Amino acid sequence: MSLADLNSWLLKEGVRPDLDTITRLTVRGELDNLVLDDANEDVTAIDWPRLLFAGSILARSEQRLDQEAALRIATAAVSLTDDQAIKDTGAVLLGKLSNFRAITLAIKRELLASGLDERLGIALRIESDRRQMDRSVLVESSGAWLQVNDFQQRFWNYAKGKSWLSASAPTASGKTFLVLQWLIDQAIAGDTRVVVYLAPTRALVSEIETSLNELLAGVEGVVVSSLPLAGKYKAARAGNTRVILVFTQERLHLLTNVLNEEFIVDLLVVDEAHKIGDSQRGVVLQDAVERVTRCNIKLKAVFISPATQNPGELLTDAPEGVDTVTVDSDSSTVLQNLLVAVQVPRKSKLWKLSLRQPDSSLSIGTLQLPSKPDGIKKRLAFIAAAIGERGGTLVYTNGAGEAEEVADLISQLLPASAPVDPELTHLSELARKGVHHEFRLAPLVEQGVAFHYGNMPSLLRMEIERLFRSGKIRFLVCTSTLIEGVNLSCRTIVVRGPRKGKGHPMEPHDFWNLAGRAGRWGDEFQGNIVCIDPEDPQAWPQGVPNRARYPIKRETDAVLELGDGMADYLKRRGSSDLTSMSDADQFERVGAYLLTTYMRLGSVSVASLAKRHNDITIKKLDDALGALTPEIEIDVALAARHPGVSAIGLQRLLDFFRAYAGDVENLLPAEVASNDSYDRFITIMNRINEQLFPAFVPESRLRLYALIVVKWLSGYSLARTIQDSIEWHRENNRPFKLPELIRGTMELVEQIARFKAPKYLSAYMDVLHVHLRQINREDLIENELDIGTQLEFGVSSKTLLSLMELGLSRMSAVALYEKIARDDLSTDGCTAWVVERANRLRDMDIPAIIVREVRERLKLPDEAAK
Numbered sequence: 001m002s003l004a005d006l007n008s009w010l011l012k013e014g015v016r017p018d019l020d021t022i023t024r025l026t027v028r029g030e031l032d033n034l035v036l037d038d039a040n041e042d043v044t045a046i047d048w049p050r051l052l053f054a055g056s057i058l059a060r061s062e063q064r065l066d067q068e069a070a071l072r073i074a075t076a077a078v079s080l081t082d083d084q085a086i087k088d089t090g091a092v093l094l095g096k097l098s099n100f101r102a103i104t105l106a107i108k109r110e111l112l113a114s115g116l117d118e119r120l121g122i123a124l125r126i127e128s129d130r131r132q133m134d135r136s137v138l139v140e141s142s143g144a145w146l147q148v149n150d151f152q153q154r155f156w157n158y159a160k161g162k163s164w165l166s167a168s169a170p171t172a173s174g175k176t177f178l179v180l181q182w183l184i185d186q187a188i189a190g191d192t193r194v195v196v197y198l199a200p201t202r203a204l205v206s207e208i209e210t211s212l213n214e215l216l217a218g219v220e221g222v223v224v225s226s227l228p229l230a231g232k233y234k235a236a237r238a239g240n241t242r243v244i245l246v247f248t249q250e251r252l253h254l255l256t257n258v259l260n261e262e263f264i265v266d267l268l269v270v271d272e273a274h275k276i277g278d279s280q281r282g283v284v285l286q287d288a289v290e291r292v293t294r295c296n297i298k299l300k301a302v303f304i305s306p307a308t309q310n311p312g313e314l315l316t317d318a319p320e321g322v323d324t325v326t327v328d329s330d331s332s333t334v335l336q337n338l339l340v341a342v343q344v345p346r347k348s349k350l351w352k353l354s355l356r357q358p359d360s361s362l363s364i365g366t367l368q369l370p371s372k373p374d375g376i377k378k379r380l381a382f383i384a385a386a387i388g389e390r391g392g393t394l395v396y397t398n399g400a401g402e403a404e405e406v407a408d409l410i411s412q413l414l415p416a417s418a419p420v421d422p423e424l425t426h427l428s429e430l431a432r433k434g435v436h437h438e439f440r441l442a443p444l445v446e447q448g449v450a451f452h453y454g455n456m457p458s459l460l461r462m463e464i465e466r467l468f469r470s471g472k473i474r475f476l477v478c479t480s481t482l483i484e485g486v487n488l489s490c491r492t493i494v495v496r497g498p499r500k501g502k503g504h505p506m507e508p509h510d511f512w513n514l515a516g517r518a519g520r521w522g523d524e525f526q527g528n529i530v531c532i533d534p535e536d537p538q539a540w541p542q543g544v545p546n547r548a549r550y551p552i553k554r555e556t557d558a559v560l561e562l563g564d565g566m567a568d569y570l571k572r573r574g575s576s577d578l579t580s581m582s583d584a585d586q587f588e589r590v591g592a593y594l595l596t597t598y599m600r601l602g603s604v605s606v607a608s609l610a611k612r613h614n615d616i617t618i619k620k621l622d623d624a625l626g627a628l629t630p631e632i633e634i635d636v637a638l639a640a641r642h643p644g645v646s647a648i649g650l651q652r653l654l655d656f657f658r659a660y661a662g663d664v665e666n667l668l669p670a671e672v673a674s675n676d677s678y679d680r681f682i683t684i685m686n687r688i689n690e691q692l693f694p695a696f697v698p699e700s701r702l703r704l705y706a707l708i709v710v711k712w713l714s715g716y717s718l719a720r721t722i723q724d725s726i727e728w729h730r731e732n733n734r735p736f737k738l739p740e741l742i743r744g745t746m747e748l749v750e751q752i753a754r755f756k757a758p759k760y761l762s763a764y765m766d767v768l769h770v771h772l773r774q775i776n777r778e779d780l781i782e783n784e785l786d787i788g789t790q791l792e793f794g795v796s797s798k799t800l801l802s803l804m805e806l807g808l809s810r811m812s813a814v815a816l817y818e819k820i821a822r823d824d825l826s827t828d829g830c831t832a833w834v835v836e837r838a839n840r841l842r843d844m845d846i847p848a849i850i851v852r853e854v855r856e857r858l859k860l861p862d863e864a865a866k
Contacts, residue, residue, distance in 0.1 A: 007058055007066045015054045018046050019069060020362055022076035027337050027355055027364055029079070030491070030528050032389035034353070034365035048086045052077060052093060059096045064330045065358060071097055072335055075525045078106045087112050088119055095128055098135045098149040099333060101174075101522040139181060141188035151329035152178045159302060163323040166273070166303040168311035168549075171516025172334050172527075175304055176271070176487050180208070183269060184215055187222050187244060192266040193236045195244045198288065200275040202248060202754075203486050206458045206809070207465075208271070209246045213807075227805055228255035228789060237264070249285040250758070254789050256291055257641045257762075264296045273303035273314050274550045282555030283589045287643040290608075293319060306513050308550040317608040330549070334519035335526035340534040340544060341367065341383055348372045351383060353530075356544065370413060376496065377402065379532055381409035384475065384494040387530060391448070391474035392491030396514060398499040400479055400743050403451040404440050407477040411449040414474075420446045421472050426848040427463050433847050434460060434811050436722050440739055448474040454481040455746035457718055459809040463849055482517060489520040489527075496532035497539030508545035559590040560613055560621075566590060567617075570624035573648055574631065588693060592639075592646040598625040599636040599647065638770065642763040649692040650767050656691045657771040664777060667768055669761075669787070672713040672796045681706040688760045695760045696752070705752050708745075709761075712753035712794045717814045721745055753791060762788030797823035802830045807857040812850040819844050834858055 001009075011019070021041060028034060055073035058066045070093060077090025091112055094102045106112035117125050136145045137156040148156065151169045159165055159182055169175055186192045197212075199205045205226050212224045224244045225232045228251045236243040245255070256263050268289065276285050293299055303314040307330065315324040337355055344350035349369040355362040369386050373379040384395045384406075395410070397403040424445050431442040434457060441460075444450060450464045450473045465488050467473045480500050482488055493515060498506040506514075519527025534544045560566055569587040597607050604610060604625065605618050632651045639647040657667060669684055670677040685696045685706055696705045711721050722745045729736045765787050772780050785801065794810055795801045799820055803813035805827050820833060837844075838860055841851045854860070 003057075003060065004063075007061050007063070010054045010058060011065065011069055015051050018051045019072065021046060022051075022080065023072060023355065023357075024362055024364060025080055026072065026076050026335070026526065027339070027362075027528070030337065030526060031353070031364070031367075031387050033368050033386045035350075035368055036365045037363055043080050048077065048081065048083070048089075052086070052089050055093050056096060059093060062331075064332065067097065067331050068335065071099065071332065074099075075102070075335060078102075078111050079525065084113060084119075088116060091116055092120070092124060092128065095131055098131075098153075100132070100135070100147045100149075101333070102525060105522060105525065139185050141185045146181065148178065149174065149331070149333060151175075151327065151331060154327045154329075155179070156182060158325045158327050161323075162298070162300055163325045164301045164303075164315050164318045165325050165327065166305070166311040166314045167327040168305045168308040169327075169329040170307045170332055171513060172332065172336075172489065172519050172521045173329060174333065174521055175306070176208075176211075179269060179271075179302070179304055180211055180215060183244065183267070184212070184219075184222070186267055187242045188219065193239075193242050194233060194265050195242075195267045195269065196252060196265045196292065197244060197246045198249060198252060198268065198270045198285070199246065200248065200272045200278075200281065200285070201454070201481075201486075202458060203454060203461060203481060204271065205246050205248055205251075206462055207487060210462070212244055212246065225805075226251070227793070228252070228258070229805065230255070230258050233259065233263070249281060249288040250755075251792065252288045252292070253284070253641070253643060254758075254786075254792065256288075256295070257786070257788070260637075261295055263292065265292045265299055266296075268292060268299055268301045270301065270303045270314075272305065274305040274308050274552050276314070277553045277555055277558060279555060279586075280589075283593050284643045286554055286556060287593060287640075290317065291640065293317075297322075305550065305552065306516065307509070308552050310552050313552045316612070333521045334524060336515060336518055337526060337528045338515070338544070339364065339528060339530045341387075341530055341532045342534065348374075353387075377406050378409060380494060380496050381406045382413065383530065383532055384492075385410045385413040387528075388475065388492040388494065390491075391471055392468075392524075393475050394482070394488075394490040394493045394517065395475065395477040396482075396493060396495040396498055397477055397479060398497070400451075400453040400455070401739065403453055403477045403479055404739060404743075407444050407449050407451040407475070408440065410475050410477070411444050411447045414447055414449065417447065423467060423470075423472055424448065427460075427467060430460055430463065430847045430849045433719060433845075434717070434815075434850075435719055436738070436742055438738055439742060445473065448472065449477075450475070451477040452481060453479040455743070455750045457746075457809070457811045459811045459849065459853065462809075482514060489517050489523070491518070491520075491524055492528040492530060493518045494530045494532070497536070505541050506545075508542075508548035509550040511545045512547055513550070554609075556590050556593060556609055557612055559587065560609070560617060564620060566594070567620040567624045570594070570621070570628065573646065574628050584694070588646060589644040592642075592644050594621060595625055595628065595647050596636060596639045596643075598622070599629060599632070599639060634767070634770075638766055641766060642759070645693065645759065645763045650763060653687070653691045653764065653767045654771060656687065657768060664772070664775065665780065667771075668780060669765075672710060678706055678710050681709055684761070684764060688764055692760060692763060695756050704748070705757075708748045709753050709757050709791070712749060713790055713796045715795060715797060715800050715814055715817055717811070717818070718746070718749065721749070749794075753794065758788040758791040761791065762786060799823045799825040799830060802827045806830060808853060812853045815846050815850050816854070819846075831858060835860065 024041060025043060051073055055070045058070040061067060074090045074093035077086050081087060091103050107114050117128060120128060132147060135153055136147050137153060139146055151173050155167050155178060183195060187195055197208055199208055209224055209226045216222055222242045223232055226246045232243045235241050276282050297319045305311055311328055312326040318324050339353050339355055341351045341353055344352055349372055351367040353364040353367055355364055367386055369382045371382060373382040380395060384393055395406055397406050427445045428442045431439045441450060452461060452464050464473065468476045498511060500506045500510055515529045518529050531544045533539045566587055570591055573591060594604060598604055601607055604621050610618050628648060632647050634647050634650045639650060660667060670680040682703055685702055689696055696702055722742055725741060725745055769781050772778060790796055793804055799822060800813055800817045802825055803816055804810065834854060
């Protein structure tokens with residue numbers, strides 16, 4: 001009998017009854033308010049020696065199901081019994097699985113007595129020591145040895161040298177922790193001077209930047225920055241320091257635009273690299289990687305993705321002659337229990353819970369709800385409140401409004417806590433002062449409940465995440481932000497009919513990425529995913545998804561595989577009115593990428609993408625692109641500065657400028673503090689819609705878009721912007737619902753002021769500068785901070801930018817800027833201003849969390865911030 005056959009027999013027959021028993025017992029221990037169907041199930045009836053022996057055999061397998069069974073056996077031995085010998089054997093089995101953090105957790109929870117090595121026999125002790133040595137890596141910068149699992153060790157070993165590397169593993173496998181340790185080691189002990197860490201969202205940028213600063217506490221000579229400003233880069237290149245730049249793909253382009261070909265990156269780490277397939281931003285990420293690679297063909301690139309089918313796909317565009325290596329793992333470090341909740345017939349407050357397994361289902365018990373769950377939102381809220389009563393519970397909803405309502409329902413089921421924890425009081429204060437005094441979040445957090453979505457200010461969102469991790473926020477109701485890369489884990493996830501985007505059922509790989517948040521490795525032995533109404537076809541059109549891994553496919557490749565659509569679009573793009581092209585949004589970004597590639601290479605047939613498509617498709621693209629380029633005077637370097645913006649549109653804009661009969665100064669935006677700034681932005685956005693791309697639509701909202709851009713650039717706080725909107729609605733007798741207005745304002749800031757406006761206004765200004773140079777009006781070109789960077793961060797004054805250069809979030813920077821008279825302070829000037837008033841910041845009505853961030857970023861002594 002082969003090992004595979006033996007393992008199959010063990011799981012199906014050999015130890016199946018005992019494995020089912022410990023599975024039921026371990027899962028039940030995780031859930032609250034259960035009525036048990038078979039309460040007499042006895043742990044003492046288990047044949048532990050036989051079961052543990054089976055576990056040691058299963059642990060030798062590389063198959064996920066075998067390893068999960070071994071992990072279940074080890075966890076049960078440690079947590080269910082009082083027999084120290086059985087517990088010790090379970091710990092040894094955890095060691096065989098390289099799960100040393102679970103052993104540490106068992107000792108921390110007093111499930112396992114300390115001094116395990118002393119209790120083992122000589123042979124087991126030698127084997128344990130050897131295993132720990134084999135599963136350790138040397139951190140050269142500190143000289144310390146780090147215990148790791150199999151995936152982490154393979155990553156560490158293969159990441160050495162110049163090879164491009166793509167690593168994929170499940171969410172709870174310790175990817176981010178190890179990559180950051182390795183990255184810091186490279187920056188301190190290696191030859192690396194400039195590192196770029198790419199994250200898909202600003203939320204993840206903030207999280208990674210914070211984690212790196214914590215890991216680097218006390219380390220001199222390494223600087224972390226998330227601002228696309230040239231100063232820290234130039235200092236690193238001059239040999240004065242080393243820099244880790246944590247950027248979104250858009251911010252990387254901004255800095256590349258400033259430095260051009262001089263931007264030399266030594267090490268590029270792309271987190272959540274499967275996002276190269278996302279609509280909207282996938283092509284921008286692909287372009288960013290290719291752009292910095294062209295600047296330095298000796299660049300080392302590392303791609304990190306969660307449980308992908310084909311991580312090697314990310315390496316196919318590596319420069320010729322560069323070695324590549326793939327590190328792939330499907331092993332789990334924590335148990336994940338997929339539970340389904342079905343209402344008991346005629347009894348709406350009773351819900352049967354079953355555990356889904358690959359070939360079977362185990363009855364776990366019946367959940368008792370406190371009230372009748374009338375309606376879908378109440379089902380979600382009541383089941384979450386009951387099953388996750390002890391906290392660490394994440395509730396997934398399909399939109400920001402739904403998240404707020406479900407959080408409010410959960411809060412009504414919880415007993416009032418008195419006194420309220422001071423940290424929750426401070427978070428409530430930040431919500432009231434930073435957003436609005438009636439923001440729904442404020443009273444909820446005082447009860448240990450919060451909601452979380454992508455458009456919220458980063459400081460507020462990060463504080464929610466921190467307090468959820470600490471356990472002070474017990475219930476967190478979220479949206480799809482958590483499958484966009486935020487590294488937030490939980491004990492239990494409750495979900496019903498998950499969608500990603502408006503009305504689109506969540507793909508299996510996205511569902512399992514979300515499910516992977518259940519179970520903190522090192523904090524929990526297992527996590528729970530509770531799926532409500534699994535047989536409802538409206539909630540689950542394809543049923544509860546089976547475990548699946550991400551298929552990586554570039555956005556460019558996905559669009560080209562649609563047939564002749566791309567070539568047809570390019571033929572129409574040069575002559576048609578964009579407003580008549582219903583497929584414009586789908587093809588514009590990829591079309592812009594292809595056109596720039598053709599302009600640079602003379603043919604897409606010699607581009608990397610050509611090897612992934614047939615010759616006929618490439619020939620049609622070349623023909624369509626070749627017909628367009630004779631009409632384009634725009635330089636390829638200018639086109640490359642604006643990924644996703646077509647060179648055809650850039651050329652049309654240049655032609656418009658040349659034909660403009662008015663005063664050329666009217667083409668320029670006005671200084672944001674100027675009285676005519678708002679009107680100028682309306683005019684410029686309208687030009688962009690007509691000549692470049694219809695980005696700011698519908699036309700009826702153009703004035704609103706211009707207004708939000710002006711307020712954002714003026715350094716308005718979110719609270720002030722929201723209050724202005726409320727007052728406008730009242731003065732004009734326009735009805736409004738406050739929660740919707742608050743969410744709508746946040747969305748406008750993110751989608752217009754921070755995404756579309758930087759993209760298209762920076763392209764507008766670049767083309768205008770070309771025109772001004774051609775007509776010898778370079779005197780009108782200002783060489784200060786470009787409009788894209790100003791909009792990315794919402795700054796137009798040197799003081800506000802300096803505050804953000806010190807590492808402050810925009811919310812904190814604006815809170816201080818409102819108290820500072822001068823708009824021209826450098827970072828040293830801002831530091832001096834804060835230090836002088838450090839004892840009085842709270843007296844200025846600045847929220848405590850902002851005061852804390854200021855103290856931490858400026859390294860003020862504790863007494864100075866009191």
